[in-house]
Every structure is written in structure tokens, then in C-alpha cells.
Amino acid sequence: MEFNEKLKELRSSRGLTQEELAEALFVSRTAISKWESGKGYPSIDSLKEISTFFSVTIDELLSGEKLLSIAEKENKSNMQNLCSILIGVIDLFHFLLIVLPLYPKSMKEYIASVNLFGYTETSAFNRIVYWVLFFLLMLIGAAEIIVTQLKIEKIYKMVIGFSILLGIAAVLFxxxxxxxYATALAFLLLVLKACLYMKER
Structure with missing residues (x-):
């Protein structure tokens, strides 16, 4: 007997509706409907809840092969989420390009290093572009973390694409x-981001 049939049988044996079972397992009624129609499988945590609620073992609900497949899928999903969050954190790290003394400033007898706040050795246009690029990258980093937590896949793809393009633009400019020094740091952040993106995909 397949998992969906077993779940339907167990629910019926308790005289529960899909909505009542969903409330007992702390999931949506749509999730129960999906599982019972054979269109998907619960997570490992949900399987444990089902097992406890109906006093059956997980082995009775699913074959070892299917359980392994679910666990692998869940691990892959968790790894993708972690990579997505780390990409967002890397973009937030562009604040280092603002606060670290990476820019030269000519003094009387030597050249000092200053942060972006004190940098006046370049044109006003260049400084404006630096500020805009770094702030946009930090905003995108925050957006990546939020979108990852909300699991909005389509928007995430757009945001990460924009993030990589903006990172390349920052390095080139x-x-x-x-x-x-600023180029070296921006390039390092871009490489880390690209590596995580490849790992995620």
C-alpha cells in the first residue's frame, strides 16, 4: 500500500476530516490533500508527527528507499537555503567598502588610507557612484535574505541575477x-558569491 493510501486509511479509521488532521499535525489542509492524492510527501518532521499521532512507525508509513529520497531532497533544500542566506550576507558585507580604509589620501609627506567617508581624492561623480553601488548591493543582500525566508523562488532568481550583475559592475568601476584595494575586496566578495551560487544550483 502506498503512503497516500495508508494516510487516508489512518485518517478514516479515526473518523477525522482532512481539516481536523491538518490542525492536529500543525499543517495546512492543502498539505493533507496533496499527500493523500499522492502528489507529494511530507517532510521528515511531518512524518514524525504523523507517526506519533497515529502510533505507527515511520517504516510502516514509507519504504526505506522513499524515506531516503525524502531526506536527500530535504537536505538539498536546506543546503540551498543556507547558500542563499550566505549570498545575502556577502552582499551586506559591501559595507566594508565604505568603512574600511581602502582609499588613498595624499598628506604632506606621505599617502594615508581613509574610508569612503573621508575620501576626497577622486571626482564627486566617482564618489556618488561608489555610494550608490555599495548601498544597492547591501539592499539587495537584505532582500535576498528576506526572499529566501519567504521562499519566493521567482523573485529570488531576479534578485540574485541583479546582485551578480551589480557586483561585476562594482568591480569593473x-x-x-x-x-x-577596494577592487580586490569587491572582487573577493564577487568570487565568494559566485561560488555559493554555483553550489546552490
């Missing part, structure tokens, strides 16, 4: 304006 910093390189073209001769900001060696």
Missing part, C-alpha cells in the same frame, strides 16, 4: 577608477 573600482578597477577603472584605480581603486586597487
Amino acid at each position: 573600482l578597477a577603472l577608477t584605480g581603486e586597487t
Whole structure:
């Protein structure tokens, strides 16, 4: 007997509606309907709840092979979520390009390093572009974390695409304006982000 049939039989034996079972398991009625129609399987945590609620073992509900498949799928999903959050955190780290002393400032007899707040050795246009790029990347980082938590896949793909393009733009602009240290840091953040994105996919 398949899982969906077993679940339907167990629910019927208790005289429960799908809605009542959903409330008992702390899931939506749609989830119960999906499981009973054979269109999906519960998570490992939900399987444990079902097992406890009906006083049956997980082995009685699912074959070992199917259970392993669910566990692998869940692990993959968890890894993707972790990578997505880390990508967002890396974009938030672009604040380092603002606060670290990465930019040269000519003093009387030597060249000092200053942060973006004190940097005046380049044109006003360049400084504005730096601020805009870094703030946009930080905003995108926050958006990536929020969208990942809300599990909005379509928006996440758009946001991550924009993030990578903006990261490339930041590296190229910093390189073209001769900001060696800032370019190196921006490039490092971009490489880390690209590696996590490849791992996620």
C-alpha cells in the first residue's frame, strides 16, 4: 500500500476530516490533500508527527528507499537555503567598502588610507557612484535574505541575477577608477558569491 493510501486509511479509521488532521499535525489542509492524492510527501518532521499521532512507525508509513529520497531532497533544500542566506550576507558585507580604509589620501609627506567617508581624492561623480553601488548591493543582500525566508523562488532568481550583475559592475568601476584595494575586496566578495551560487544550483 502506498503512503497516500495508508494516510487516508489512518485518517478514516479515526473518523477525522482532512481539516481536523491538518490542525492536529500543525499543517495546512492543502498539505493533507496533496499527500493523500499522492502528489507529494511530507517532510521528515511531518512524518514524525504523523507517526506519533497515529502510533505507527515511520517504516510502516514509507519504504526505506522513499524515506531516503525524502531526506536527500530535504537536505538539498536546506543546503540551498543556507547558500542563499550566505549570498545575502556577502552582499551586506559591501559595507566594508565604505568603512574600511581602502582609499588613498595624499598628506604632506606621505599617502594615508581613509574610508569612503573621508575620501576626497577622486571626482564627486566617482564618489556618488561608489555610494550608490555599495548601498544597492547591501539592499539587495537584505532582500535576498528576506526572499529566501519567504521562499519566493521567482523573485529570488531576479534578485540574485541583479546582485551578480551589480557586483561585476562594482568591480569593473573600482578597477577603472584605480581603486586597487577596494577592487580586490569587491572582487573577493564577487568570487565568494559566485561560488555559493554555483553550489546552490
